Amino acid sequence: MPNFSSADLVELFRRELELCKVTEGEQLVILAEPSSRSEYVEAAFAAGLALKARVLQAVLPGGSPVPLPSSRTGSGAGLTALDGSPLALSLLQGADMVLDLTNEGFIHTESLGKILRAGTRMLFVADPPEVLARNVPAAEDKARVQAGAALLRAGRELHVVSPHGTDLVADLTDAHPGFQCGIADDPGRWDHWPSTMVLAWPKTSSGQIVLAPGDILLPFKTYVRDEVTLTIENGRIDKIAGRGADARMLELFFEDANDKEARFLSHMGWGLMRNADWFAMALYDRESLMGMDARGLAGNFLFSTGPHPFMDRHTHNHLDIPMRGCTVAIDGHKVVDNGTLVEENA
Ligand SMILES: [Fe+2]
Known part of the structure; x- marks a missing residue:
């Protein structure tokens, strides 16, 4: 190192x-x-x-x-x-x-x-120095994420599926597509180094998300060990099912939050950060690491819960949950295929 x-x-x-x-x-x-x-x-x-x-x-x-x-x-x-x-x-x-x-x-x-x-x-x-150094953005990353955001802007729905049973449809109407590329070079622009991702803020979605072993729960900075099924209705987690510790922990998290905004879905999208390391999180002290490797990893599907600035929800109860092995499509156009990033001009 x-x-x-x-x-x-x-x-x-x-x-x-x-x-x-x-x-x-x-x-x-x-x-x-x-x-x-x-x-x-x-x-x-x-x-x-x-x-x-x-x-x-x-x-x-x-x-x-x-x-x-x-x-x-x-x-x-x-x-x-x-x-x-x-x-x-x-x-x-x-x-x-x-x-x-x-x-x-x-x-x-x-x-x-x-x-x-x-x-x-x-x-x-x-994030720690090694994480920053490994993920220094390339100037062309901005165009890559802008291309993804343009797909979201033109799209009607985002559909994500996985071999574990994830099957969620999110409505992209007025979903404020955005991106992060680790570069803040325009007036009024906020960005995060390191990060390379595309995201939107759907106002509603429905279906189910099945967290699989190896997926990551942030901010707890833990790897999922047992499957968890989240049933989503009208953009909100209606039910949490699963027999392992992770389902129980998520249920307790929402119970303790005692916050009616906490169970709503927040931003969702996919990662494009090619040098990201899914296992960085296992190697650092939790407090020292933001976990942007997990959030930005090329080919992940990242969804989150809690705050939604475009629906006036400002709760601090925010989970970011990056998943591996999903297929993400915008109106049938695949942007992630079985966990592999699909880029037309790559
Ligand atoms: Fe987030």
């Missing part, structure tokens, strides 16, 4: 900031909290200077609105300090680019929308 010294990290961040088109004279804010990886803050600062950007570092107090440890879970609950600080918010709104090195990011917060609407672009980085 490479030893990422400071010099290696500076070069890594310089390449990434170049992909994000950070140029001379741009205002770059490095956003952190006290427990952020200090070596990332230092490397990003140096990388920004190397590109002759006007670099500023902002450290906000840690602490999130979620009454649980929220480090690299993917719920993106944000820092309460930002919610309470108009000064910090205006700083981020005034930047050309924000490099978000907080532990959890702002993925599902209302603050994020306020920052992006001001024209600031933002890149979130939370």
